[in-house]
Amino acid sequence: MPETWDYTLYIPNDLRAVTVCRRTLRLILTLHGLIGLVDTAELLAAELVSNAVRHTKGPAALRVRRTPQGVVWIGAWDTDPAPPEPPTPLGQEPEAEEGRGLGLVGACADVWGWEPSARFGDEGKYVWCTLGA
Template sequence: MPENECWDYTLYIPNDLRAVTVCRRTLRLILTMHGLIGLVDTAELLAAELVSNAVRHTKGPAALRVRRSPEGLVWIGAWDTDPAPPPPPRPLDLAMDLEEGRGLGLVVACAEYWGWQPSARFGDRGKFVWCELVAA
């Protein structure tokens, strides 16, 4: 594969926790097919956190979007129907004993960059919560 290859995939999912597994497996396949096997485990963890938050905390559909830039960044984003910003991430050392609430802390710890932005899909207002990993 060319080093500066760009691509963009979007997987639309229902509001169903089983969709998290579908997203993880789809992401694994995408990265493997593009020769980015070294990113698979981390990307899968981060995508699962982002998508599970999207499905758990909203009532509408969601989407996983994965793209690669010419600069060698892999962008992973989860869209949901809640336009409100995500809660601030908890530091992992404070959240390790909790049953939930570690997701964005894991994203902060494992990704190069992360953030959120308002966005619309399916005719609904919402947001993307995203992170970036270096593929090069």
């Protein structure tokens, strides 16, 4: 059975927090011997956290855990309980830089989704994805 763990990094509503989350995630995965997942996981976390910071006004959090089945779960929590906008399929996105995030997540993750959450004492949601180790 794989080693399980669960980390949560609370972040302010600041785009610089995206870099902090990426680097923290890289360190977590490297120290747990999952270096092969680092590049994809960093991309996924950056998209999820970036959306949380850009589209809400409150604090956010990055949560990363490994399940007993060996799956790495990456989630971004924010204070807005509204569901995320449906992703635009890759190749059909507008020319603008924005609007591709969840399309990338859908293309790179094994599974992704969202769920309402009151975990941190406020209403909000998790947008999450998984990667098989």
